[in-house]
Every structure is written in C-alpha cells, then in structure tokens.
Amino acid sequence: MFTIGRSDxxxxxxxxxxxRVSIFGATGSIGQNTIDLIARDLASYDVVALSGASNxxxxxRDAIRLGADVAVTADETRLSELCDxxxxxxxxxxxxxxxxxEAACRPADWVxxxxxxxxxxxxxxxxxxxxxxxxxxxxxxxxCAGGLILETAKANGARLLPVDSEHSAIFQALVGEDMxxxxxxIITASGGAFRDWSLEKLATATLAQASSHPxxxxxxxxxxxxxxxxxxxxxxxxxxxxxGVSPAQIEVLVHxxxxxxxxxGFRDGALMAHVGPPxxxxxxxxxxxxxxxxxxxxxxxDLAQIGALTFRAPDEVRxxxxxxxxxxxxxxxxxxxxxxxxxxxALDGFxxxxxxxxxxxxxxxxxLNAIEPSHIDAPMSLDNVMNADQVARSAARAAIQKRAx
Ligand code: NDP
Ligand code: MG
Numbered sequence: 537m538f539t540i541g542r543s544d545x546x547x548x549x550x551x552x553x554x555x556r557v558s559i560f561g562a563t564g565s566i567g568q569n570t571i572d573l574i575a576r577d578l579a580s581y582d583v584v585a586l587s588g589a590s591n592x593x594x595x596x597r598d599a600i601r602l603g604a605d606v607a608v609t610a611d612e613t614r615l616s617e618l619c620d621x622x623x624x625x626x627x628x629x630x631x632x633x634x635x636x637x638e639a640a641c642r643p644a645d646w647v648x649x650x651x652x653x654x655x656x657x658x659x660x661x662x663x664x665x666x667x668x669x670x671x672x673x674x675x676x677x678x679x680c681a682g683g684l685i686l687e688t689a690k691a692n693g694a695r696l697l698p699v700d701s702e703h704s705a706i707f708q709a710l711v712g713e714d715m716x717x718x719x720x721x722i723i724t725a726s727g728g729a730f731r732d733w734s735l736e737k738l739a740t741a742t743l744a745q746a747s748s749h750p751x752x753x754x755x756x757x758x759x760x761x762x763x764x765x766x767x768x769x770x771x772x773x774x775x776x777x778x779x780g781v782s783p784a785q786i787e788v789l790v791h792x793x794x795x796x797x798x799x800x801g802f803r804d805g806a807l808m809a810h811v812g813p814p815x816x817x818x819x820x821x822x823x824x825x826x827x828x829x830x831x832x833x834x835x836x837x838d839l840a841q842i843g844a845l846t847f848r849a850p851d852e853v854r855x856x857x858x859x860x861x862x863x864x865x866x867x868x869x870x871x872x873x874x875x876x877x878x879x880x881x882a883l884d885g886f887x888x889x890x891x892x893x894x895x896x897x898x899x900x901x902x903x904l905n906a907i908e909p910s911h912i913d914a915p916m917s918l919d920n921v922m923n924a925d926q927v928a929r930s931a932a933r934a935a936i937q938k939r940a941x
Pocket of ligand 2: 700
C-alpha cells in the first residue's frame with residue numbers, strides 16, 4: 537500500500553514509507569486545511585492528484601508546491617489557463633469530469649473527498665473502487681448514496697473515514713466499543729448565524745448575514761447550510777448511513793460554543809463526549825493519521841477559561857430542514873439524492889437572490905412531494921442516483937419559478 541521514498545537523499549541510506557495521497561476539492565476550505573497538514577510533513581507523502589474548479593491560481597500553486605503528479609480542474613473551459621500556470625513544473629494539467637474520474641482512479645493510499653455537493657460522489661466512488669482509504673468530508677456522498685458508498689468500500693476492501701467534525705467525534709467516541717451497546721448518538725449544532733432569530737426576522741435574512749458563521753471558518757455553501765440547519769439535516773442522514781443506527785437513535789442538540797462536537801450514549805447511561813476547538817484540522821488530521829494519533833497544530837482548550845458550556849433543544853418550527861431530514865430517512869430509497877439536489881438548487885436560488893431564506897425549505901419540501909415515486913424507488917446505482925439528482929434539480933427550479941411568478 538505504500539511506496540518507498542528516500543527522505544534525505546541517496547547517500548544517507550535512510551528510507552521512509554511515503555503515503556500516496558490525493559485531494560479532491562483541494563482549493564476549498566477543507567482542501568486547504570488538508571494541504572496545510574500535508575505541507576508541514578511533505579517528506580512523508582507522495583502527492584498524486586489535486587483537484588479544484590474555478591480557483592486555478594491556488595490549484596497550480598499547491599500542485600507545484602506539493603509536487604503533485606496531476607492537477608485537475610473540473611471546469612473544462614479553464615484548461616489552457618491551468619496549463620499556462622503549470623508550464624515547466626512537470627505537473628500534468630487536466631480538466632473536466634472524465635479527467636477528474638481518471639485522477640481518482642490513480643493508485644493512492646489516502647484520498648480526501650472535499651468537493652462540495654453531489655459532484656463529489658463519482659470521484660469518491662472511483663477512489664473506493666481502487667481500494668483507497670477515503671477520508672469523507674463530502675457528506676453529500678452518504679446522503680445521496682449511502683448504501684452504494686458502503687457497498688463499494690466493502691467490495692473493494694477500501695476504508696471510509698469520517699471527516700465531518702461530528703462524525704469524526706462519534707467515530708472517536710466509539711473506539712473499542714460495541715455498536716450493540718449504543719443507545720443514541722447526539723450531534724451538536726452551533727445554531728449558525730441565526731440561532732436566536734425569530735421566524736419573522738428569518739424572512740429578512742440576507743446573503744451576507746447567512747454567509748458568516750459565529751464559530752467555524754468554512755466554505756460559503758456549508759456556512760449558509762449551517763444557518764438554515766440544512767447542514768445538520770444532511771448530518772443526521774450521514775449519521776444514519778455511516779453508523780447504521782436507526783433515525784430514532786439520532787438526536788440534535790444546539791450547543792452555541794461548538795466545543796463538544798458529538799456525544800455517544802451507551803446502554804449503561806454513560807455519555808461519551810468529544811471536546812475540541814472548532815478547527816477542521818483536528819478531524820482531517822485524525823483521518824490522515826488513523827489508526828494513530830499524531831501531534832496537530834490545533835489550539836489546546838483551556839476549560840477553566842471557557843468556564844461554561846451551554847445546550848438547548850433545536851426548534852423544528854424555525855428549522856424545518858430537521859423535520860425534512862426525518863421524512864427523508866423514513867421514505868428511504870433515493871430520497872436522500874432528491875433531498876440533497878433540491879437543497880443545492882434552493883441554495884443556488886438564495887445565493888442568486890431569487891429565493892428568500894425560508895423559501896429554501898419550502899422549495900425542498902415541494903420538490904420532495906413533486907417527485908414521481910419511481911425515481912425514489914429505483915435501485916441504488918450511480919446512474920440512478922445521478923438521474924434522481926437531475927430530476928430533483930429540474931423540479932426544484934420549477935418550484936422556484938412558480939414562487940417567483
Ligand atoms: P468549499 O466551497 O470551500 O470548496 C469546495 C471545493 O470543491 C473547491 O475545491 C471547489 O473548487 C470544488 N468544486 C466546486 N464545485 C465543483 C464541481 N462542480 N466539481 C468539482 N469540484 C468542485 O467547500 P468546503 O471545503 O467548505 O466543503 C467541502 C465539503 O466538505 C462539503 O461537502 C462540505 O459539506 C464538507 N464539510 C466542510 C466543512 C468545513 O469546515 N468547510 C466541515 C465539514 C464538512 P474551486 O474553489 O476551485 O472552485
Ligand atoms: Mg459538521
């Protein structure tokens with residue numbers, strides 16, 4: 537699984553085991569945090585592939601800096617720009633969906649899946665088909681196609697490691713435990729930008745207000761999803777898929793400080809909580825070094841200084857996304873793919889100003905009700921998931937237009 541590389545030259549005679557790594561979504565928030573960790577210890581890694589989309593400058597800079605074999609932009613129209621930026625570096629430039637899949641098929645030991653949205657699904661499946669360990673930040677993969685992802689990992693002897701902070705926390709709280717002893721899983725939610733806003737005030741929320749998170753520094757889309765609780769809705773489904781628990785065993789707890797990321801409750805009444813600073817390099821580093829722990833450049837919490845941690849129940853009236861997630865889990869089949877695609881389309885609508893903030897949940901609700909059952913009940917395959925995704929995007933766009941007209 538590892539390539540042998542020389543850490544300090546031919547003559548020293550010292551050899552290290554290098555881990556072959558690829559990062560999909562390298563130019564984003566998770567991707568950049570992953571690169572931050574890898575760049576601190578570059579001698580331990582062979583960087584195979586980096587991918588981005590619009591941010592060609594950062595993609596090329598990091599591909600050169602890390603000595604990647606290939607840099608891929610998902611945007612075919614940007615290929616010549618990427619070629620120019622990589623000229624003379626020895627890094628191969630590529631563009632488009634096929635190139636992305638080809639890059640994911642290159643042998644690697646550890647692959648970070650950090651593309652945002654359903655676009656992350658196909659490269660992740662390709663990496664699993666090669667038997668790579670997939671560090672999964674792209675929660676949409678599990679929401680859209682949980683069964684397919686888990687089956688592909690199993691069939692190819694590949695490992696799936698959670699990177700979402702709550703799921704990494706649950707994973708860590710379960711080390712050495714028996715799933716049969718787990719009574720419940722509690723994922724925490726900061727409450728996002730609008731934690732204390734009334735329903736009336738939520739109707740006036742602007743893009744700038746929704747794009748600023750009180751505790752976490754993340755990409756714009758997940759930041760808005762945190763404000764609408766769609767992020768937590770996706771995470772409830774992610775928890776069910778990854779850990780195989782029933783929807784009734786999953787609880788959401790609002791915890792404004794974002795220091796406890798998740799808790800696991802056992803049948804003897806014990807609750808194991810994972811506590812740490814809101815810094816994604818912890819969860820990324822845990823997945824990168826698993827099954828070991830290595831020193832990470834994250835803040836050490838001073839609990840005496842922090843003083844108090846607070847909790848409250850989530851308000852499902854203000855956050856209909858949580859109710860919708862429960863309906864999706866009950867419906868099963870490909871309804872997760874429909875839910876996610878409707879959410880992505882509604883989010884586009886909010887970002888481009890055609891939908892109000894509460895309008896997003898209304899459009900997702902309308903889309904879930906509008907989809908023909910045959911799309912949801914189709915067998916789970918990549919083609920059927922992507923088809924349900926496309927049908928849901930059209931239905932959500934129609935629902936947005938109907939509201940506008
Ligand atoms: P960002 O928006 O910061 O980055 C997204 C990445 O995906 C960028 O590299 C972007 O390229 C690339 N990309 C965008 N669209 C496409 C596309 N259609 N095809 C291929 N690549 C594309 O997102 P985050 O890093 O915040 O989130 C990434 C994933 O991780 C999401 O699934 C999110 O839910 C999850 N996650 C993120 C957390 C965080 O702290 N940020 C926490 C937990 C989970 P470019 O920028 O070059 O256009
Ligand atoms: Mg999370």
